Amino acid sequence: MHTYPRFETEETQNITQMALPHIEIKDLNVFIEGQHILKDINLSIPNNSITSIIGPSGCGKTTLLKTLNRLVDDGKGVEIKGSVLVNGEDIYAPHAEVTHIRKKMGLLSQRPFPLPMSIFDNVAYGPRIHGERNKAILKQIVEQQLRNVGLWEEVKERLDASATGLSIGQQQRLCLARGLAVKPEIILGDESTSALDPISTQTIENLLIELKKDYTIVLVTHILRQARRVSDYILFVYNGEIVEFGKTEDVLLNPQNEITKQYVKGFIS
Amino acid sequence: MSNIQRRLRKEKIAKIVMQLSGISITGSLFLIIGTILYKGLPYLSWEMISQTPKGGFYIGKEGGILNAILGSIYLATLSTLLATLIGIPIAIYLDVYVKSKSFFARCCKLLFDVLFGIPSIVYGAIAFSIMVWLGIRASLLGGVITITLLTIPIVVRTIDELLKTIPVDLKNVTFSMGTTRWETARMLLKYIKPGIFTAILLAFGRAIGDVAGVLLTTGFSDNLPKYLDEPTATLPLAIFFQLSSPVPEVQGRAYASALVLTFIILVIVICTHILASKQKKHKI
Amino acid sequence: MDWRLIKDRIVKYTFAFLLFIALGMVLLIFVGLTGKSLPLLQNEPIGQILTESVWSPLKGNFGFLPFIMGTVWVTFISLLIAVPLCTLASAYLVEYASEHLRRLVLPLMNVLAAIPPVLYGVWGVLFVVPVLSRYVAPMFGIDSSGYSVFAGGIVLAVMIFPIMISIMVQVLQTIPQDLKSASLSLGATKWETITKVVLVKARPGLIAAVVLGISRAFGETIAVLMVCGNVPQIPKSLFDAGYPIPALIANNFGEMMSIPLYDSALMFAALLLFVIIFGFNLISRLILNRLEGKN
Numbered sequence: 078m079h080t081y082p083r084f085e086t087e088e089t090q091n092i093t094q095m096a097l098p099h100i101e102i103k104d105l106n107v108f109i110e111g112q113h114i115l116k117d118i119n120l121s122i123p124n125n126s127i128t129s130i131i132g133p134s135g136c137g138k139t140t141l142l143k144t145l146n147r148l149v150d151d152g153k154g155v156e157i158k159g160s161v162l163v164n165g166e167d168i169y170a171p172h173a174e175v176t177h178i179r180k181k182m183g184l185l186s187q188r189p190f191p192l193p194m195s196i197f198d199n200v201a202y203g204p205r206i207h208g209e210r211n212k213a214i215l216k217q218i219v220e221q222q223l224r225n226v227g228l229w230e231e232v233k234e235r236l237d238a239s240a241t242g243l244s245i246g247q248q249q250r251l252c253l254a255r256g257l258a259v260k261p262e263i264i265l266g267d268e269s270t271s272a273l274d275p276i277s278t279q280t281i282e283n284l285l286i287e288l289k290k291d292y293t294i295v296l297v298t299h300i301l302r303q304a305r306r307v308s309d310y311i312l313f314v315y316n317g318e319i320v321e322f323g324k325t326e327d328v329l330l331n332p333q334n335e336i337t338k339q340y341v342k343g344f345i346s
Numbered sequence: 347m348s349n350i351q352r353r354l355r356k357e358k359i360a361k362i363v364m365q366l367s368g369i370s371i372t373g374s375l376f377l378i379i380g381t382i383l384y385k386g387l388p389y390l391s392w393e394m395i396s397q398t399p400k401g402g403f404y405i406g407k408e409g410g411i412l413n414a415i416l417g418s419i420y421l422a423t424l425s426t427l428l429a430t431l432i433g434i435p436i437a438i439y440l441d442v443y444v445k446s447k448s449f450f451a452r453c454c455k456l457l458f459d460v461l462f463g464i465p466s467i468v469y470g471a472i473a474f475s476i477m478v479w480l481g482i483r484a485s486l487l488g489g490v491i492t493i494t495l496l497t498i499p500i501v502v503r504t505i506d507e508l509l510k511t512i513p514v515d516l517k518n519v520t521f522s523m524g525t526t527r528w529e530t531a532r533m534l535l536k537y538i539k540p541g542i543f544t545a546i547l548l549a550f551g552r553a554i555g556d557v558a559g560v561l562l563t564t565g566f567s568d569n570l571p572k573y574l575d576e577p578t579a580t581l582p583l584a585i586f587f588q589l590s591s592p593v594p595e596v597q598g599r600a601y602a603s604a605l606v607l608t609f610i611i612l613v614i615v616i617c618t619h620i621l622a623s624k625q626k627k628h629k630i
Numbered sequence: 631m632d633w634r635l636i637k638d639r640i641v642k643y644t645f646a647f648l649l650f651i652a653l654g655m656v657l658l659i660f661v662g663l664t665g666k667s668l669p670l671l672q673n674e675p676i677g678q679i680l681t682e683s684v685w686s687p688l689k690g691n692f693g694f695l696p697f698i699m700g701t702v703w704v705t706f707i708s709l710l711i712a713v714p715l716c717t718l719a720s721a722y723l724v725e726y727a728s729e730h731l732r733r734l735v736l737p738l739m740n741v742l743a744a745i746p747p748v749l750y751g752v753w754g755v756l757f758v759v760p761v762l763s764r765y766v767a768p769m770f771g772i773d774s775s776g777y778s779v780f781a782g783g784i785v786l787a788v789m790i791f792p793i794m795i796s797i798m799v800q801v802l803q804t805i806p807q808d809l810k811s812a813s814l815s816l817g818a819t820k821w822e823t824i825t826k827v828v829l830v831k832a833r834p835g836l837i838a839a840v841v842l843g844i845s846r847a848f849g850e851t852i853a854v855l856m857v858c859g860n861v862p863q864i865p866k867s868l869f870d871a872g873y874p875i876p877a878l879i880a881n882n883f884g885e886m887m888s889i890p891l892y893d894s895a896l897m898f899a900a901l902l903l904f905v906i907i908f909g910f911n912l913i914s915r916l917i918l919n920r921l922e923g924k925n
Contacts, residue, residue: 368718
């Protein structure tokens with residue numbers, strides 16, 4: 078048995094010393110229907126920055142993302158070993174409350190999935206569930222979050238219309254606003270722009286860059302250019318293992334590992 | 347924090363309520379079979395299923411229900427056979443001979459779906475008035491025709507579902523070898539052979555259990571069925587008649603007859619299940 | 631010409647012929663029933679037949695209201711029982727239950743679907759009716775034989791369980807996992823996700839399932855006939871006897887010939903059933919086909 082290196086950059090160490098990292102993964106192993114999908118993952122994700130997870134299809138990057146908010150639990154035949162600490166709290170501890178954990182993490186999925194209700198109710202869905210009944214406050218939250226994602230001016234006249242009538246780019250921004258409305262601490266993006274046109278993609282990317290001052294953001298992407306454009310750190314996953322983790326420029330322009338080199342070669346040339 | 351606790355309690359209660367509804371639904375099946383077993387078993391005897399009604403049978407004297415068992419089996423076999431012979435060509439026609447995605451084919455399939463839901467009493471009523479009009483008396487033939495009409499939609503639908511599972515490419519490959527549509531159809535039939543038995547069993551199960559259709563068209567008789575143009579007893583109808591008798595022994599025989607019918611149905615269901623699971627294995 | 635091609639032609643025309651015969655049946659049923667009910671319809675306006683409550687064929691009174699109300703009562707009761715139970719149970723099967731449990735329960739539903747109506751009737755007579763008259767009716771301080779619309783409703787509910795469950799499970803399985811994830815990742819519990827997202831999204835399909843259930847309940851004859859009491863009156867409570875339309879047809883067909891207009895009235899009853907059920911089935915099949923096309 079060889080030991081896996083612990084992936085920490087200087088920055089993360091510094092942050093660790095300054096405050097607890099938001100997310101820390103320790104000895105994480107995930108099996109799905111007997112297959113070893115993630116192997117001995119050890120990782121500290123830095124605060125207030127964007128970390129992109131890259132890697133070839135099927136390498137486990139989406140699974141890694143979904144272990145962070147325990148959505149992976151819902152699959153069939155899933156077995157998880159190890160721990161994921163969020164603010165020092167293990168979300169896989171036996172008594173951890175899963176809805177509470179998920180509330181802390183906003184998820185932006187591959188395609189926008191507006192809930193089957195009006196635009197207003199989509200954003201107000203989370204706050205309502207978490208006990209907010211006051212209409213004035215709900216209105217305020219909805220307006221604020223829709224402004225946050227730059228959607229307010231476009232939809233303020235038709236808040237009661239069904240959310241499925243929006244364009245797909247608008248839907249994705251609505252989903253972001255919906256996620257932000259429950260006041261998460263972390264935003265998880267699962268190839269969140271892959272269904273969007275270039276302009277909407279750019280809007281979302283700019284939003285994420287703006288949001289990182291208040292949130293820790295983890296993205297899964299297969300577009301290296303996007304990783305370069307938006308992220309501060311890059312995590313390269315191959316075959317369920319972390320191969321390389323570091324600052325964006327370092328990983329993309331000066332990869333240490335042979336596999337990483339090959340993977341990013343297309344990007345450099 | 348109390349909000350979360352309240353919500354979690356709700357989740358727990360909801361889950362329990364859902365489990366209870368699931369249990370009561372599946373439980374109803376066991377309740378039905380259990381009731382019939384409990385009431386019917388004491389009255390079940392060899393004599394019951396091996397003899398025809400003797401004199402005084404309906405006031406509790408000797409005899410059995412062999413006439414009804416055989417009548418039902420004849421009726422169900424004949425009408426299933428007819429329904430298969432008519433239904434399979436129809437399904438094939440709608441899938442191979444006309445474009446299966448065409449408006450015409452979709453309309454026809456929709457119509458068979460709708461026909462599947464038409465209750466047997468309607469079929470029975472219309473068949474009865476046609477028989478009256480033609481001057482035919484209630485007979486095995488009348489029952490066979492009614493039940494055939496009732497089961498054709500079942501056969502068409504099931505076969506159509508099977509044909510849908512065949513990859514379009516397979517059809518195209520055979521066509522591109524220059525086969526005629528009939529030759530292609532025969533190849534497709536071979537492909538879905540195990541499924542055809544499932545369809546036949548489904549139709550047979552429905553045919554043997556139906557009452558409302560045969561009530562008006564088949565009549566009832568204490569003799570063993572011999573000719574197509576004679577009234578014939580059927581098992582469900584025998585149950586129905588005996589149950590409405592005031593004599594306890596006759597009622598008891600109704601319970602036992604119900605047990606016999608349950609047994610036949612269970613055998614059919616189990617066969618269907620085995621066939622269906624075999625077919626699935628075959629596919630993988 | 632090539633013999634193979636000739637054979638192909640022959641087969642084609644034979645098959646087409648069979649198809650038109652089978653579909654011609656629909657037309658035949660409709661035309662036949664309408665033609666037979668015409669004498670009654672010419673005798674009295676249809677609005678009056680449907681709303682009049684006196685049924686005495688010997689005096690020439692054919693008021694269908696008691697039978698319509700009998701059918702409405704038993705159908706309504708059965709839906710009241712079956713819809714919530716089936717919705718909850720199928721949501722459980724899809725969202726909570728393990729694959730193993732699903733594979734165990736769904737075949738059992740096929741068994742339930744295969745049980746013939748007459749056995750449901752036997753069960754109703756042996757179990758439901760005595761329980762109602764001995765235990766349930768006294769609880770409400772009512773003296774009842776048990777042969778009532780309530781008994782009919784319960785038996786019917788169990789009869790429509792399988793069709794509703796199997797369609798509802800299919801419908802719920804088409805809801806994309808990502809939509810559920812979207813709700814879950816906002817911190818919603820599973821139950822909240824089910825009520826606020828899954829069931830809302832699945833509504834058209836669920837409605838189709840319920841409508842199919844209704845039309846099954848509408849046309850069911852023998853099981854209801856055995857437990858309903860068959861008194862031509864408008865039921866006023868759960869424990870009153872009722873007389874649904876299919877039971878009317880089944881009970882009176884043999885002896886109808888001698889009384890004028892009686893056969894016409896019964897044919898009209900069959901026509902009523904046919905038209906209503908045809909319509910209901912058509913609507914729900916269209917909804918389901920469209921859902922299937924989407925996925």
